[in-house]
Each structure stands twice: as structure tokens, then as C-alpha cells.
Amino acid sequence: MTITVYGSPLSPFVRKVRVMLAEKRLEYNLDPVSPFAPPPGFGDISPLKRIPVMRDDSEGPDAVLADSSAICAYLERKHSAPALYPSKAFDYGRALWFEEYADSDFVATTGLGMFRPVVVNRLMKKDADMALATDTWENKVPRFLEYYERELGTRSHFVGDSFGIADIAVASPFVNVAHAGFAPDTARYPNLVRFLRATLARPSFATCIESERKALASLGLDYAL
Ligand SMILES: N[C@@H](CCC(=O)N[C@@H](CS)C(=O)NCC(=O)O)C(=O)O
Numbered sequence: 001m002t003i004t005v006y007g008s009p010l011s012p013f014v015r016k017v018r019v020m021l022a023e024k025r026l027e028y029n030l031d032p033v034s035p036f037a038p039p040p041g042f043g044d045i046s047p048l049k050r051i052p053v054m055r056d057d058s059e060g061p062d063a064v065l066a067d068s069s070a071i072c073a074y075l076e077r078k079h080s081a082p083a084l085y086p087s088k089a090f091d092y093g094r095a096l097w098f099e100e101y102a103d104s105d106f107v108a109t110t111g112l113g114m115f116r117p118v119v120v121n122r123l124m125k126k127d128a129d130m131a132l133a134t135d136t137w138e139n140k141v142p143r144f145l146e147y148y149e150r151e152l153g154t155r156s157h158f159v160g161d162s163f164g165i166a167d168i169a170v171a172s173p174f175v176n177v178a179h180a181g182f183a184p185d186t187a188r189y190p191n192l193v194r195f196l197r198a199t200l201a202r203p204s205f206a207t208c209i210e211s212e213r214k215a216l217a218s219l220g221l222d223y224a225l
Contacts, residue, residue, distance in 0.1 A: 001027050001028060001029055002056055002057040002058040003021070003026060003027070003028035003029070003054060003055070003056050003057075003058075004028060004029045004030075004031055004054070004055045004057075005017055005018065005021070005028050005029070005030050005031070005052050005053075005054050006031045006033040006042075006045070006046075006051060006052060006053040006054070006055070007030075007031075007032070007033055007035075007051030007052035007053065008032050008033070008034050008035075008051060009030065009032060009208060009211065009212055009215070010119070010176070010179070010212060010215075010216075011051050011052065012107050012111070012172040012173040012175070012176050013050075013051065013052055013068035013103065013107075013172075014051055014052040014068070015172045015175060015205075015208050016068045016072065016103075016168055016169055016172045017052050017054065017068050017071050017072060017075075018030070018204075018208050019168050019172065019202075019204040019205055019208065020071075020072045020075055020076075020084065020165070020168060021075065022203065022204035022207065022208075023082065023084060023163070023168075023202075023204045024075060024079045024081075024082065024084070026075070026079060033051055033053075034051075035049060035050055035051050045064045045066060046066040047066065048066065048067075050066070050067075052066075052068055052071065053065065053066045054071045054074075056074075056078075068103070069099060069100075069103065072084075072099075072165055072168075073085075076165075083162075083164075084163070084164045084165050084168070085164060085165055086159055086160050086164060088160070091159050091160050094158075094159050094166070095158070095159045095164060095165050095166040096165075098151075098158050098159065098166035098169060098170055099165055099166060099169040102169040102170045102172070102173060103169060105144070106144050106170075106173055107173050107176075109136065109140050109141065109144070110136070110141065110173055110176060110177050110180075111173070111176065113132060113133065113135075113136030113137075113140060113141075114132075114133040114136050114137060114141075114176070114177055114180045114182060115176040115177070115179065115180050117129035117130075117132040117133050117180075118130065118133050118179075118180035118181065118221070119176070119179050119180055119216065119219070119221065122219040122220075122221065123219065128221075130181075133180055133181075133182070137177075137182050141177075145184050145188075145189050145192060146189075148170060148189075148192050149188075149189045149190075149191050149192045152191045152192060152195055153191060154191060155191075156195065156198065157195075158170055158195075163199075163202070167195075167199055168199075171195075171196060171199040171200060171205065174196055174200070174225065175200065175205070175208075175209055175212070175225070177224070177225075178223050178224045178225035179212065179213075179216060179221060179223060180221070180224075181221060181222045181223075181224050182224050183196075183224035183225045184196070196225060197225070200225060209223075
């Protein structure tokens with residue numbers, strides 16, 4: 001096994017990379033590094049001190065990449081089948097846009113406003129701040145859900161006709177939202193809910209979610225999706 005992924009499986013960015021690896025049928029080791037208690041020298045392989053980092057020994061002893069988007073793009077270039085990025089130029093740009101939108105504003109909003117106050121608080125043996133999570137869900141998240149619902153329409157994938165990086169990036173943070181006990185309303189966001197159910201049922205996602213739920217089982221949280 002030549003690939004090692006460093007990072008907590010609860011990170012939406014680590015999950016994105018793990019799903020990418022599973023879809024490409026690549027084996028890897030997972031080293032569950034926490035960015036808040038990193039091992040000595042972690043800053044040498046992750047200058048931003050963030051997770052995930054990926055090491056690929058098949059590329060030499062210093063072959064590390066420290067960003068989920070860089071890692072996914074690398075994996076696609078090195079292991080082209082199955083293709084998870086569109087081949088048409090505009091579709092390619094659009095897929096990268098959905099990845100960026102999810103990775104930046106959506107993860108920041110739901111991570112700080114929902115996952116941290118509920119799941120991270122519970123992991124730290126503190127009470128969940130459900131008031132903050134509910135306020136974020138009701139007042140800050142709808143604009144994302146409305147955008148996703150509109151852009152997806154009745155299609156199965158965010159870009160083109162096949163599963164790919166846009167779908168992975170959009171779906172991954174919804175697992176964190178679900179760990180915190182929230183899921184989009186089926187009546188209000190039927191397309192998005194249909195997409196999330198189908199995407200998160202893929203073995204690549206389902207395997208991650210199952211082990212994450214086991215790890216969180218003792219916290220008394222209700223997974224919502
Ligand atoms: N753009 C980066 C973002 C990675 C990121 O922010 N990871 C979070 C964990 S979910 C982290 O390491 N946070 C620690 C910190 O910002 O100090 C990527 O896509 O990998």
C-alpha cells in the first residue's frame with residue numbers, strides 16, 4: 001500500500017479524499033491526525049497545519065500533498081479510471097466551481113455553526129449548543145440549499161451525466177450536518193434530498209459513514225440522513 005491519508009475521518013475534506021480513493025478502488029492507510037493536536041513535524045508536510053495530507057510513496061519519499069482539492073486532482077490525473085472529472089471544458093470548470101463553493105462557504109458555515117457546536121462540543125464532553133446549530137440551520141443554511149436545489153433540478157448529478165468530483169464535494173459536508181442532527185426537508189428540497197440519499201448510499205460514502213457513526217455512537221447524537 002503506497003498511499004497514506006493523514007486526517008480525522010470526521011473532516012469533510014478527509015471524507016472527500018477517502019470517497020475519491022474508494023471510487024477509484026485504491027487502497028490506502030488512514031492515519032487519523034487531528035489538526036488540533038498534530039504530531040511533531042506535521043507543519044513540515046502541512047504548511048497550513050490543516051488536514052487532509054496525502055503521502056504517495058510511489059512518487060518518492062517526499063511526495064506529499066496538503067489540500068483535498070490538490071489530492072483529488074492528483075488522483076484523477078494518476079488513476080484516470082473511472083473518470084471523476086468531466087472531459088468537456090465548461091463542465092470541468094463548473095465541477096471545480098461546485099467543489100470550491102462546497103469546500104469554502106458551505107463547510108465554513110455548517111462547520112462553525114453546526115458541527116463544532118454540536119459534535120465537537122460533545123466530543124469534548126461539553127453540552128451541544130443546539131441553539132446555535134438551529135439558528136445556523138434556519139437562518140444561514142437555506143441560501144445554500146436553495147442554490148443546490150435549483151442547480152441540480154431533476155438530474156442525478158451536479159455536472160453532466162455521471163458521478164464525479166462535484167457530487168462528492170457537495171455531498172460530503174452534508175454528512176457533518178447529519179451527524180449534528182440536521183437534514184434538508186424533503187418537501188422543500190426534493191431534488192437535493194433525492195441526490196443526497198442516492199449519493200450517500202454509494203459504498204464509497206456508506207463505508208465512511210458507517211465507521212464514523214460507530215465512532216460517535218456513545219455521544220447520543222441522532223444521525224439525520
Ligand atoms: N482547503 C483545505 C481545507 C482543509 C481544512 O480546513 N481542514 C480542517 C479540518 S475539516 C482543518 O484542518 N482545520 C484546522 C485549522 O484550520 O487549523 C482542503 O481542502 O483540504
